[in-house]
Amino acid sequence: MITESNEPKSRYRRYLEAVTGLLEDKKRWRQYKARIKRLPENYRMAAEALERYLMHFGPADGTGAMEMFADLADLLEQSAADGTPIRDVFGDDPVEFVETFMANYPLGQYRARERNRFISAIARAAGEDTAREDGR
Structure with missing residues (x-):
C-alpha cells in the first residue's frame, strides 16, 4: 500500500494534480x-482486454x-x-468474471447495487414485484 508523505504539497503540485490527477496514481x-508487459503473451492479451473493459465499465x-x-x-x-490456463482464470463467461471482480471494489459495489435497483424498478413497473428494495 502506498501512502503519501505528511508534508504539505506545494501550490504548484496541488494545481498540477487538480488538472492531471494524483502523481502517485500515474506512477x-x-x-x-x-x-x-512482462507477462506471457496470452496473459498479456487477456490483461489488455480486461483493462479495456474496465476503462469503460x-x-x-x-x-x-x-x-x-x-x-x-x-x-x-x-x-x-x-501455469493456470486462461479459461481457468476467467471461466466460460469472462463478463461474469469481470463483473464479480469489479464488485470487490467500492465503486463496483455501487454499480451492483444500482444494477439491482434498476432490475427491481423494472420488475415493479411490469407489475411483477411490489416490494421496494429500500423497504418502503
Whole structure:
C-alpha cells in the first residue's frame, strides 16, 4: 500500500494534480503497465482486454482503479507462474468474471447495487414485484 508523505504539497503540485490527477496514481499506472508487459503473451492479451473493459465499465477514480489494476496484475502474474490456463482464470463467461471482480471494489459495489435497483424498478413497473428494495 502506498501512502503519501505528511508534508504539505506545494501550490504548484496541488494545481498540477487538480488538472492531471494524483502523481502517485500515474506512477502506479506505469508500474502496472510494466508488470503486464512482462507477462506471457496470452496473459498479456487477456490483461489488455480486461483493462479495456474496465476503462469503460470499471471505477472512474484513480486510486480505486489503481487498486483494482494492481490486484489484476497480481492475479495474472500468479496464474502465469502456476501455469493456470486462461479459461481457468476467467471461466466460460469472462463478463461474469469481470463483473464479480469489479464488485470487490467500492465503486463496483455501487454499480451492483444500482444494477439491482434498476432490475427491481423494472420488475415493479411490469407489475411483477411490489416490494421496494429500500423497504418502503
